[in-house]
Amino acid sequence: MKIARHCILIVFALSFSNLAASVAVAEERKVKTEKEFRELVVGRNLVHEYGTAIFHEDGRLTGAFRAGKLTGLWNWTGDTYCRTGKIGRRDMGYDCQTVSVSGNRVTFVRNNGTGRSVTYKMESVK
Numbered sequence: 839m840k841i842a843r844h845c846i847l848i849v850f851a852l853s854f855s856n857l858a859a860s861v862a863v864a865e866e867r868k869v870k871t872e873k874e875f876r877e878l879v880v881g882r883n884l885v886h887e888y889g890t891a892i893f894h895e896d897g898r899l900t901g902a903f904r905a906g907k908l909t910g911l912w913n914w915t916g917d918t919y920c921r922t923g924k925i926g927r928r929d930m931g932y933d934c935q936t937v938s939v940s941g942n943r944v945t946f947v948r949n950n951g952t953g954r955s956v957t958y959k960m961e962s963v964k
Contacts, residue, residue, distance in 0.1 A: 866940040872914035878939050884958035892963065899923055918950060 869875050876895070884891045889903030893912055901908035903925050910923020910930065920934040936951035937944060945957040 866938055868917075869937040869939060870917050875914060875919060875937060879937065879944055879960065881963060883961040883963050884944060885961055886956065886958050891958070893919075919946075 869878060880893045880895055889901055891899065891901035891908055893899055897911050897913060899910035899912045899921055905928065906926020908923060908925050910921050912919055912921040915934060918934040918936055922932050923930045933948055934950050935946040935948050937946055942960050943957055944960050945955055947953060947955045
């Protein structure tokens, strides 16, 4: 009897975890247009363990990271956001990145979606 109850609990737990995982995956959404990017990301404070960034309406990119002040410019091209900029004295160069949003998180994937990714928590600017 104990084994049967234990098996039922395990099956229930596994079913619930699969449901939660499918909901989490369904929630992530690729940002495909500049309009979506502006609605979801622009003007919000993006927080990462190494610093913060803000995409401004006028195409500026600003923030502060451990390595220094972030300054740059951004624009939307096709289905990616592209940027140039510096963190401190380090030139980041020109790069286009794919963008996806899941709840209050935004993920950027460098090199047109084939490079390294970085995820930020999005907060309202105070």
